[in-house]
Amino acid sequence: MRSTSDRIEEYLYAKLSDSANGVIEIQRNDLAQLFACVPSQINYVIATRFTLERGYVVESKRGGGGYIRIKRLAPEHIDQLGQLVLAVGELIAQKEAEGIVWRLESDELLSSREADIMRVALSRDVLALPLPERDRLRARLLSAMLTAVFAHEQEEG
Secondary structure (H helix, E strand, C coil): CCCHHHHHHHHHHHHHHHCCCCEEEECHHHHHHHCCCCHHHHHHHHHHHCCHHHCEEEEEECCCCCEEEEEECCHHHHHHHHHHHHHHCCCCCHHHHHHHHHHHHHCCCCCHHHHHHHHHHCCCCCCCCCCCHHHHHHHHHHHHHHHHHHHHHHHHC
C-alpha cells in the first residue's frame, strides 16, 4: 500500500504532465484537504521530492491568497544551474560571486542592470556580517538568485 506522501507525489507529477508549460500552482491547504493530511505533509513532499537536483524549482507565496508553484526545468537548464550551484557551494567570497554574475552577464542570461543589482546585493557592504556567516549568506542568496534566473530563462525560452 502506498503512503500518503507517495500519493501526493504521484498526483503532483500527473498535474505537471498535464500542464502545457511544465508549471503548476497549488494551494497547500486545498491539497491537504484532498488527501486528508496536514499541510506540513504537503510541504514535506514538495521539499523532498521536487528538488533542484530532480529538475524542479519551487516558489511559494505565503498569506491569504498564497500558493506553491512548481516548475519543471528543461534538462539543459538543470545541468547549467546544477553546475553553477555546485560552484557556489556552502560559502562563497565576493570576488567568486562576482565572477559567476559576470559569466551570466557575458552569456547574456542577465542584463547589465540585473547583474549590477546582484553584485550590490552580494557585496560585503550590504552583507555586513562577520566571516564566515557573510560568505554563507552570500552563497544562499546567490543560489536563490541563480534558481530564479534559470526558471525565468526557461519561461522566456
